[in-house]
Amino acid sequence: MIVLGCNGFTRVSEIFAEHFGAVGTERHYLLGHDAGASLLVDGELVAAVEEERLNRHKKTSDFPVNAVKWCLEHAGLQFSDIDLVAVPWDFSAEVLDGMLLDITSTSVSPTAKLGLISGIGELFTGAVSHEAILADFAERTGYTPDPDKVVFVPHHLAHAMTGYYMAGMKDAAFLVSDGRAERFSSLTGEIRDGRVRVFDASTIGAHHSIGLLFSAVTRYLGFVPNNDEYKVMGLSGYAEPPSPNPFLEHIVELHEDGRYTFCRPLETDDPRSFDPLFQQYFGPAQDALEYKARVAAAAQEMLTVVTSHQLRALESRTDLDHVLFEGGVALNCLNNTPLFESSRFDDMYVGFGASDTGIAIGAAVHAWVGHSDSAGRKKLAPSVTPYLGPEYDDATVEQTLREFSDRVVWRRLSDDEVVAEVAELLTEKVVIGWYEGRIEHGPRALGHRSILANPWFPDIKDFINTKVKHREPFRPFAPLVLESDAPKVFEMGRKTRSPYMTFVFPVRPEFREVIPGATHVDGTSRVQTITDQDTPRLAALLRRFTALTDIPCLINTSFNVAGEPIVCTPADALNCFLGTEIDHLMLGNCLVTKVEAF
Structure with missing residues (x-):
């Protein structure tokens, strides 16, 4: 079985720039970023590459036409050889209904709600619906896939399956946390014999996303959100977090089942909606290293407390000994060590594809597992290398x-x-x-x-x-x-x-x-x-x-x-x-x- 994984949208950056005020490089950092393709042949990952490596636009969200063509050329295959196309997003009609419900239930003004609904409508019909994705694939590649052979994988499940495959396909619990997927930002669960079970009580909506909050801090400190969070992580080493920590005292509240909420929901139409709170608790924004380091240290501690809270709840729900940590938040390596060391798990796996770079792989794995028998999967113990892209003789x-x-x-x-x-x-x-x-x-x-x-x-x-x-x-x-x-x-x-x-x-x-x-x-x-x-x-x-x-x-x-x-x-x-x-x-x-x- 040949499965092509594919992440990226031709029009998504244009739509975000027009309807959501994402300008400059930020237009690539909201949805579909880290565009890329992967190729699984009978369960073996033979090729994968990010589109940015080929089109030279960092964090590009564009349809990965170069990556798709390279993967096929590397394997000596044609589009007609593909059995399944796997997409790491599932913007179904039900998801759209939920997104619209999320908007109508927020406290923003009616005018703002109408603007958001208009933008979501354009995003859905112009870029991310099943029909739009199929049309995009056909237009950019010249090949029209059979709709029955296209598998739309929920974004967070693609993340989970990336870790599952790269860690050797052993039964494992998982924590996925990022900015946002279709509607949610974080979930936990288990994978047993390739079957995913989500612990629904632990699911976190996008309006209370720890990833988006950390990105808001990144923007507040003068960096590019959804790209420069590692700078905040590096800065945090230059200061001790304030005690008490304003994030934990006033902004984030922990609840049962590993859930958490913020003092007020994040506003998707105003990426700086939390700036007044940051200034209230840390003082007016300054360019000085000391100020930025103090805010960064507080944000870093907050991230560790929140993800530890999630992991403790996961421990109580599963008897498995291995845990996968996936999603963009898992790239915060400063958080990963204390997170693992304070857990009961025997090991924590955080792979080279933990961020959206890996979801084209995870979607392909999800599709392959769902269309192959258990005996066939057990014969394969994948030995995965990160060296998956082009080489030159x-x-x-x-x-x-x-x-x-x-x-x-x-x-x-x-x-x-x-x-x-x-x-x-x-x-x-x-x-x-x-x-x-x-x-x-x-x-x-x-x-x-x-x-x-x-x-x-x-x-x-x-x-x-x-x-x-x-x-x-x-x-x-x-x-x-x-x-x-x-x-x-x-x-x-x-x-x-x-x-x-x-x-x-x-x-x-x-x-x-x-x-x-x-x-x-x-x-x-x-x-x-x-x-x-x-x-x-x-x-x-x-x-x-x-x-x-x-x-x-x-x-x-x-x-x-x-x-x-x-x-x-x-x-x-x-x-x-x-x-x-x-x-x-x-x-x-x-x-x-x-x-x-x-």
Whole structure:
């Protein structure tokens, strides 16, 4: 069985800009963002890529025409070979009725209600209804799918199935939390033998979304909501949360069954509706780091308290020992470690596709599970890698290098020479672009499209932030470490691995002066553990670097600059290399240096 997963809408950003006041990049961050496609062949995930990697528009919500075509081309398939198309949204007629009921029951003015109803009507008929999605698919691809072979998967169930598949399809409880899905923002439940059971009493409506509240804080602090929440997370390390915490005293109220509400519902027609409350409890908005850090620390503590409240309720409802945490809120890795450590679960899985980057995968899995027999599913124990996107052969790399020959010089190295020479370079204060194999899936570079540096230099993070990434100086960097060495360097608690940078751990005191460039101001690091099996050449590089320096980690950050997607093609990598102060580029097996360096 061949299943194509597909997330993205041609007109949705236009509709949000026209009817909901979403301007600039924000128009991509409300619905359908992280557009992409995936391909499952007889239950095996053979390809997946975000549309932004190909069309070069960060967080794009556009229909993923390039991603769809690449997935099929990679597998040598035609549209006619597809058995099912899976869409990670289900805007049914019943969902529309519920959305309209939500609007009519709010306390906003009649004029505002009519405006919202008009906007929702245009959104439904022009972009997200079943009929609109089918028409969009046909218009953008030239292929009209059989409506009976299109599976519309509720958004949060797609999230849950993403985690279920990536964690090995073991029975597990789940917590899904994000900004909003069709109508809701969070739910909990179980997956047993592929069958999903939602604990309805724990469902949270969109008007009380902890994800949207955190996004409101993100906007209030001057960042882009639904994109820059990680900046708020990073800022929170520069302050202690105020006591009492205004969010927990005045804004959020916890209830039974893991539910929670706000002092008043979020207003979908006014994204700044909570700004007066923030100013009331934190004082007038300021641009000072101290002020922003205090608000960020309070928001971070609030997030941990709320999600812990949800997880405790989930613990009481299930006898399963493993939990999946999915949705955009799960990318808050600073929250994930205390959330797991305070739980009774044996393990918590937060994957590389936890945000909407993964829902095209989860929708395909949901459709496959629903259309295959139990015996067939049990034969498959998926071993999922994040390296699912395009790769480029040596001939393409060298042809691209020739096109840039007036600006770069290069040498082709053997695999052993790559490891030896790059490790030697990294003993100095240099920044290296590292490019190999298939591009990783998800929002974080995991060693195939990375920027590497030596964490022993305390000021290396300042250099990378200002001269390379062109971003705020308070932003921390992740260390990559061999999985076998991780407990020696970090206080891992009950976790044994963190391959996707989804958990944060304290750096052991004796290593804080060894890796200051990868240690945040609060003494923690967002860790990526690696193995020879997952990333053999990167693991060999780290092992060689450690032998030369006695430093067990390397800084790993995404190969891009602020506002740009992670590089995909060799040309993307060369353009980023030439537009920044990266010292060297390891492009496949070609060691590249800028002409002006000679």
